[in-house]
Amino acid sequence: MNMDTLAALFHGFAVAATPYNLFWSLVGVTLGTAIGVLPGIGPALTVALLLPVTYGMEPTSAFIMFAGIYYGAMYGGSTTSILLNTPGESASIVTALDGHAMARKGRGAQALATAAIGSFVAGTIATIALTFVAPLMVKIALLFGPTEYFALMVLALTTVTAVLGDSLSRGLASLLFGLALGLVGIDLQTGQARFTLGISELLDGIDVVVVAVGLFAVGETLFTVARHCFETEELYQLKGSKWLSREDWRRSWKPWLRGTALGFPIGALPAGGSEIPTFLSYLTEKRLSKNPEEFGHGAIEAVAGPEAANNASAAGVLAPLLALGLPTSATAAIMLAAFQQYGIQPGPLLFDNNPELVWGLIASLYIGNVMLLLLNLPLAGVWVKLLAIPRPWLYSGILLFATMGAYTLNNNIVDVALLWIIGLIGFGMRVLNVPVAPCIVGLILGPLAEQQFRRALTISQGDATVFFTHPISLALIVIALTLVIVPTLLRWRAQRQASGAANHI
């Protein structure tokens, strides 16, 4: 065990436990739970909308609040999945399968309880892991030059694209669209304006807030309004005993731990995201279960495991974000934009230059987890009431806040116009089942990748082979290529077999 790390963590607690920061942590986790519960709003959107408002805040307090929102949304997302069967976040899709089945059987309270306690267990263990993994990552990152960073970013971009959604070409289209949006503005190295179409407001580039709010809020609202008359919602009320029985505990604790073990490492890898660990956790629990036939009909393991996994992955995602400056989910990408807003560059130097921010943030995660357990377990009934907000008001309110967020960015109407355009594009993407996360991550990582790319080539004096002669860089690129090629080959083989079988008939 590393004593420096522990000392730094204690120092972090001193920062996080001041009444001022405790207050912002409480605001963050409360807001996070609320937006997690409400359909149509997620953590990425919320942090994006808060960016203009937090501009004048102390960075440490702002990030303590953002992290609270991120963790809180993971807790709150389960409520919507379980009681309404419409997942509030993509990370809670799996929870809806058996969680909603439990609610139909009148065991909604137990489903919520195992989700909340599982989230607490997973969140705490994963935060401990983050405490010790992040400094290790920093040590590795210090070996990285521009070449390796570029390769790492390529890997992150590829995995976000290849792993999400079921069509590689759609993921790539989304990613490239994000990268293209990232090109707009003045090129920092030469001062040349690129793709500004003669609009002076575009010289500073397209703000990530506008893109995130456009895709998540406006696009999502348009899609919901297009679908609202075809879908009916059925809210299951909580009734009966609120407590977990001895049997429930016995069946829950192992899935919690296994979910954590899957969630943290996958979240921490540049593969990122929380969708994959939740799916893996579900499959693992089903395979290990003595009664796999219960799955899909209200097996408590199928709620306990994935809910633990999504919270653990939220902690995991913070490791590469803080230690490498590498966002691997949409929310992490927006948080990186928040760092940029304060002129702070996350990465290895952050731990030296802003130790009170990093360690205060990590310490606040421990505190936030306890707050979330207290907020979610006894107060579950209060959060359920949020689901009673009429949908017309909820979504019209979201549109209102989206407009407000875009306008107050720079006080000009061009951002609102961009928001409208990107909202329409987001609607189209939603209809055509094109994943949105690659676009957001591409927009944020693209300009950084270009910078590292040009630096690397400047050092090598234009020799592009450096990316393949540096061993770390070569390894990262090979992994990235494998992630794209192997699934494509598998799909191709499956199709050939399918058509071969068809020919024989």
Add this chain to the structure above:
Amino acid sequence: MLKSANLRIGETILGLASLGLGLFIGAETWLTPPIVAQTVIGPGLFPALIATGLVLVGLQLLYEAFLYRLQAEDFPELDWKSVVLVASAFASQLVLLERLGWVISGTFLFVISAMAFGSRTHLRNLAIGLLLTALTYLVFDYGLDLDLPTGSYLEDLIALAGGPV
């Protein structure tokens, strides 16, 4: 039948959009006079790479749309009328926001969009819209030093009435 035809159209639109964007970026990059600067890699290389990628993905999507046997995927049924209503209410903000101000134009957006979502309690929606926008206006303009527009027409009116601007 209809569903798979829709999907094909959607895939084609996606492919064409990707192709078009790629060609646009490529052309812009090609036609922009190169800047004379002391850099090994100019500002054109990355856009060129992205343009190439977009063109390739666009072609692949078009290939999938026309030559692949599409797997049965759910293409959602859509209520286009509501979408157009919300999208136009939003577009009206571009004209109204700075002229009529946040409170009036925001309330308008709220009421129309609630209507599109099937709400029929128009007066109550109006009240909630006014409350939300007035509250955010006060918090932003007086509490946070951020500027939600009062509206140039309203400012003129206030000036005409001899009030402070």
